[in-house]
Amino acid sequence: MKLLHVLSLFLAIALAWSDEIEVDPSSAVPDRCLSLEMDAAAVNEEGIPYFFKDGYLFKGFHGLAEKANETFTELDEHHHLGHVDAAFRLHYEDHPSEHNNIIFFLDNKVFSYYQHKLEEGYPKNISEVFPGIPDHLDAAVECPKPECDEDSVIFFKGDDIYHFNVRTKAIDMKEFKSMPNCTSAFRFMEHYYCLHGHMFSKFDPKTGEVHGKYPKEARDYFMRCSKFSNDSDHVERERCSRVHLDAVTTDNEGNMYAFRGHYFLHKDLNDTLKAQTIESAFKEVHSEVDAVFSFQDHLYMVKDDHVFAYKVGETHTHLDGYPKPLKEVLGIDGHIDAAFSCDDHQHVHVIKGSNIYDVDMSANPRAATNERPIAVFKTMNAAMCGPKGVTVVVGNHFYHFQSLMLFVAGRAMPEQHRVPLEMFGCDH
CATH class of the missing domain: 2.110.10.10 (Hemopexin-like domain)
Structure with missing residues (x-):
């Protein structure tokens, strides 16, 4: 009983002190x-x-x-x-x-x-x-x-x-x-x-x-936030945002997928834009991807040290056996910045820092080989490959190279384009 009385006394004192202490709201992070x-x-x-x-x-x-x-x-x-x-x-x-x-x-x-x-x-x-x-x-x-x-x-x-x-x-x-x-x-x-x-x-x-x-x-x-104001127009926000893209790719039909934070933009061949949460279409990934690439009618999403795979369709079907370790799928360890495949349909090219690697997807086990430096950029946020060449996103701008070889070995900086305006048609 004496111990209980002492504890009660300390609690009463603590509560009394807490009432007198003024907390400065500006001190909060x-x-x-x-x-x-x-x-x-x-x-x-x-x-x-x-x-x-x-x-x-x-x-x-x-x-x-x-x-x-x-x-x-x-x-x-x-x-x-x-x-x-x-x-x-x-x-x-x-x-x-x-x-x-x-x-x-x-x-x-x-x-x-x-x-x-x-x-x-x-x-x-x-x-x-x-x-x-x-x-x-x-x-x-x-x-x-x-x-x-x-x-x-x-x-x-x-x-x-x-x-x-x-x-x-x-x-x-x-x-x-x-x-x-x-x-x-x-x-x-x-x-x-x-x-x-x-x-x-x-x-x-x-x-x-x-x-x-x-x-x-x-x-x-x-800002890149998971929740926005109640009046937010998701398509308007995502196409006009000044926050850099995390990843971008096109599928075999020519549809573009551009990822940023918890959302992604889908642009079809008619330039119709739709904005969705990543979780609504790719619930296993949830949000915040590091890289996305298309390969043989599948979308591959890299998040931390794992890779998720989906069959492209009206609803994207998560493939059995995924997620798999990044090392198993692309033969490389640690965070990567971008990945894409071009016309040969056999290799995936992986960007990590200012270096690029080739991964033969038909090999078993797979390995990231042929390491070489990229001359014109120190860092990159996203990249994709299409019939007209390689597109690289750095911050709020993108750059187009007519071939993979020119992207890797070129020394001249190509023309700078604005992501919001020229990729998504934002006019402000």
Whole structure:
């Protein structure tokens, strides 16, 4: 009884303390799929978007938040603020002395980073680096020629819009009547986006005009989430998303299958698009594939170190005996980035990192052989082969090679195409 009395006393004290302790909601790790309002956004030197919320950083379009000061250490050493006011990438072709810098604004200070290292002499006062630009900014975005009349930075504070000429340091005040006040802004794929709350609008950097049906939900285009807003149009979202594809292939009938996160797009020969969850058509896979390839009227899906196989039809039939180990099916260990077969119908070509391998599907056991480097890309997200050659997806762009040989051995970068526009017909 005495022990029970002591335990009850400790419990009562603990409950009393818990009522008095105030929990700071900002200390919780943010979830990008919960309609967040980002503090700042910028694209790094490799074209990967960075989104900042409180003291956290989201890299790219998916993945968990991490502490911002783990990547940009000095932000925390100089300012224990827990947030970034604004950010942009400073890089202009007409200014060769300037590198790919990421510029941050915190209160009245500006920080300049090159390769994630704070440059000597920073932080500095905003007035010293960008004279005439106010403190406590809402957003900032770079605007190179000819997208702006001169290489410029656009600064946002409330209703005030400042076009700052990088060369002359002159300021041109603008009035963007049709655009809401931006809480963050960034330039991506030569387009300009104003994020306001968890919504966004695409705008003309010279006039601020917003064309099309905006605002739109940011999660539908800049996040890879398993669930979206109730008003989300799945076909519209998947064909216009800025999140890179995980895998893409065509079957023997010429139908295209493009996979991203929990969803996939199906495009038939009439260019009719349908969007479905992966689980609805390929329930054994569930979601998140690494690579998909077509071989002898079957679809093969690689997820982690296993391969799932389906017979193509009105409903895709899961083949008995699958999933099988990746090593057994393709003769290779570990994560792969893409796989595809071409006209010979005997080999599957596997991309892992910047190398490509050949797998003879008639061999037993199978082995990934003939390793050779791919010259023009360091990383690739997806690839497929068709009658006109090899198509490779890197980020939000794709590249076409007339043959497998040109893809592997070529040194010249082919013409760049936009995935949303030219692969899926998205006009915004």
